[in-house]
Amino acid sequence: MKAAVVRSKNDGYVDLIDDWQPRALGFGDALVDLEYVGLCHTDLHCAAGDFGDPNTLGQRNGNFRRVIGHEGVGIVSKLGEGADQYLKIGDRVSIAWFYSGCGVCDYCVTGNETFCRKALNSGYTIDGAMSQQAVVDAKYAVKVPEGLDPVEATSITCAGVTMYKALKVGETKPGQWVSVHGAGGLGNLAVQYAHNVFNAHVAVADGNPDKLAAAKAAGAEVLANYHTDDVVAKINEATGGVHNAQVTAVNDAAFSQAVNVLRTKGKLVAVALPQGDMSLNIAKTVLDGIEVRGSLVGTREDLKEAFQFGAEGKVKPIVETIDFADLNDAIDDMKNSKITGRKVVDFTKL
Ligand SMILES: NC(=O)c1ccc[n+]([C@@H]2O[C@H](COP(=O)([O-])OP(=O)(O)OC[C@H]3O[C@@H](n4cnc5c(N)ncnc54)[C@H](O)[C@@H]3O)[C@@H](O)[C@H]2O)c1
Numbered sequence: 001m002k003a004a005v006v007r008s009k010n011d012g013y014v015d016l017i018d019d020w021q022p023r024a025l026g027f028g029d030a031l032v033d034l035e036y037v038g039l040c041h042t043d044l045h046c047a048a049g050d051f052g053d054p055n056t057l058g059q060r061n062g063n064f065r066r067v068i069g070h071e072g073v074g075i076v077s078k079l080g081e082g083a084d085q086y087l088k089i090g091d092r093v094s095i096a097w098f099y100s101g102c103g104v105c106d107y108c109v110t111g112n113e114t115f116c117r118k119a120l121n122s123g124y125t126i127d128g129a130m131s132q133q134a135v136v137d138a139k140y141a142v143k144v145p146e147g148l149d150p151v152e153a154t155s156i157t158c159a160g161v162t163m164y165k166a167l168k169v170g171e172t173k174p175g176q177w178v179s180v181h182g183a184g185g186l187g188n189l190a191v192q193y194a195h196n197v198f199n200a201h202v203a204v205a206d207g208n209p210d211k212l213a214a215a216k217a218a219g220a221e222v223l224a225n226y227h228t229d230d231v232v233a234k235i236n237e238a239t240g241g242v243h244n245a246q247v248t249a250v251n252d253a254a255f256s257q258a259v260n261v262l263r264t265k266g267k268l269v270a271v272a273l274p275q276g277d278m279s280l281n282i283a284k285t286v287l288d289g290i291e292v293r294g295s296l297v298g299t300r301e302d303l304k305e306a307f308q309f310g311a312e313g314k315v316k317p318i319v320e321t322i323d324f325a326d327l328n329d330a331i332d333d334m335k336n337s338k339i340t341g342r343k344v345v346d347f348t349k350l
């Protein structure tokens with residue numbers, strides 16, 4: 001069976017193997033035949049060992065290296081004992097970063113399950129979705145609603161739910177201004193959810209003109225190219241300062257820009273995971289009562305909500321399907337900021 005696994009040298013790329021086997025189904029597990037799996041920038045961080053070597057972390061599947069992927073969508077083909085109370089054969093389900101939690105800790109029982117200290121994360125501490133088959137915990141595999149295109153559903157499984165949740169974390173209200181720093185896979189969907197679901201005004205910064213054009217088409221009213229514009233001046237001049245700033249840029253400079261475009265009592269929502277630390281304007285943070293909040297994917301409930309907005313056509317991910325064999329080329333394209341929206345591996349062609 002084909003799977004994309006983290007290389008032993010953690011060079012940011014994957015090995016495409018064809019002798020992979022899913023682990024045996026345990027109690028409450030289900031087997032999923034993957035249809036489509038999107039490439040998230042987090043997959044590149046994982047493959048590079050940015051958060052530690054996934055080949056040595058979490059649950060092991062025999063001698064196999066870690067399978068990446070957490071924007072997966074596929075069909076349930078087999079149920080382990082006890083799984084039939086949650087799923088049935090033929091259900092279309094998602095495989096998200098939040099693979100499972102303990103279910104009983106303070107975070108799991110208060111709507112904050114993604115922060116569970118015993119959480120397993122797909123493609124990092126447990127095998128992910130970038131394979132022909134994957135094992136899921138039936139309690140945690142959120143179903144994809146009827147009416148939502150499965151290819152588009154892959155993008156909502158991480159990028160979409162993450163930004164839908166991050167806009168909630170930013171307490172976004174109708175008529176407010178939101179800035180989105182980074183118009184990539186997450187950023188474009190941030191614009192769509194902010195404009196179409198939260199009814200907010202949006203300013204966007206990126207360095208790729210195609211992505212800025214896509215953000216404008218998605219509803220952004222202010223566009224700043226960090227190669228040619230003074231991002232802070234342009235956004236402040238156009239908005240008077242934003243109510244919350246969403247940082248999806250894989251670049252620590254964007255965090256500084258984000259603080260400096262906030263109005264008094266504004267909120268910086270940290271989403272992106274570049275290496276390094278945030279350097280924040282201390283005077284601005286103190287004198288303007290700025291809040292810095294981290295946001296991590298979304299809960300199962302957040303994902304259900306984010307999917308529903310997709311099924312209703314309120315958000316439409318930009319997706320391009322690719323062959324499994326071309327996955328490392330896609331990683332290259334993402335590293336070079338050449339992907340507008342998402343590239344999605346088509347497993348139905350294998
Ligand atoms: N917190 C979470 O729950 C969560 C979830 C998903 C992804 N992420 C992280 O979010 C980041 C983005 O993921 P993605 O899949 O959207 O990546 P992506 O590569 O599709 O997009 C990143 C974008 O940042 C832009 N960029 C780079 N430097 C910039 C700058 N200084 N100002 C503005 N834009 C800049 C790039 O041009 C690119 O368009 C990654 O670090 C990923 O790991 C976090």
Ligand SMILES: CCCCCCO
Nearest residue numbers: 040042051097158297
């Ligand atoms: C630690 C990485 C968190 C990223 C979530 C899914 O992209």
Ligand SMILES: [Zn+2]
Nearest residue numbers: 040042158159
């Ligand atoms: Zn992701």
Ligand SMILES: [Zn+2]
Nearest residue numbers: 102105108116
């Ligand atoms: Zn827990």
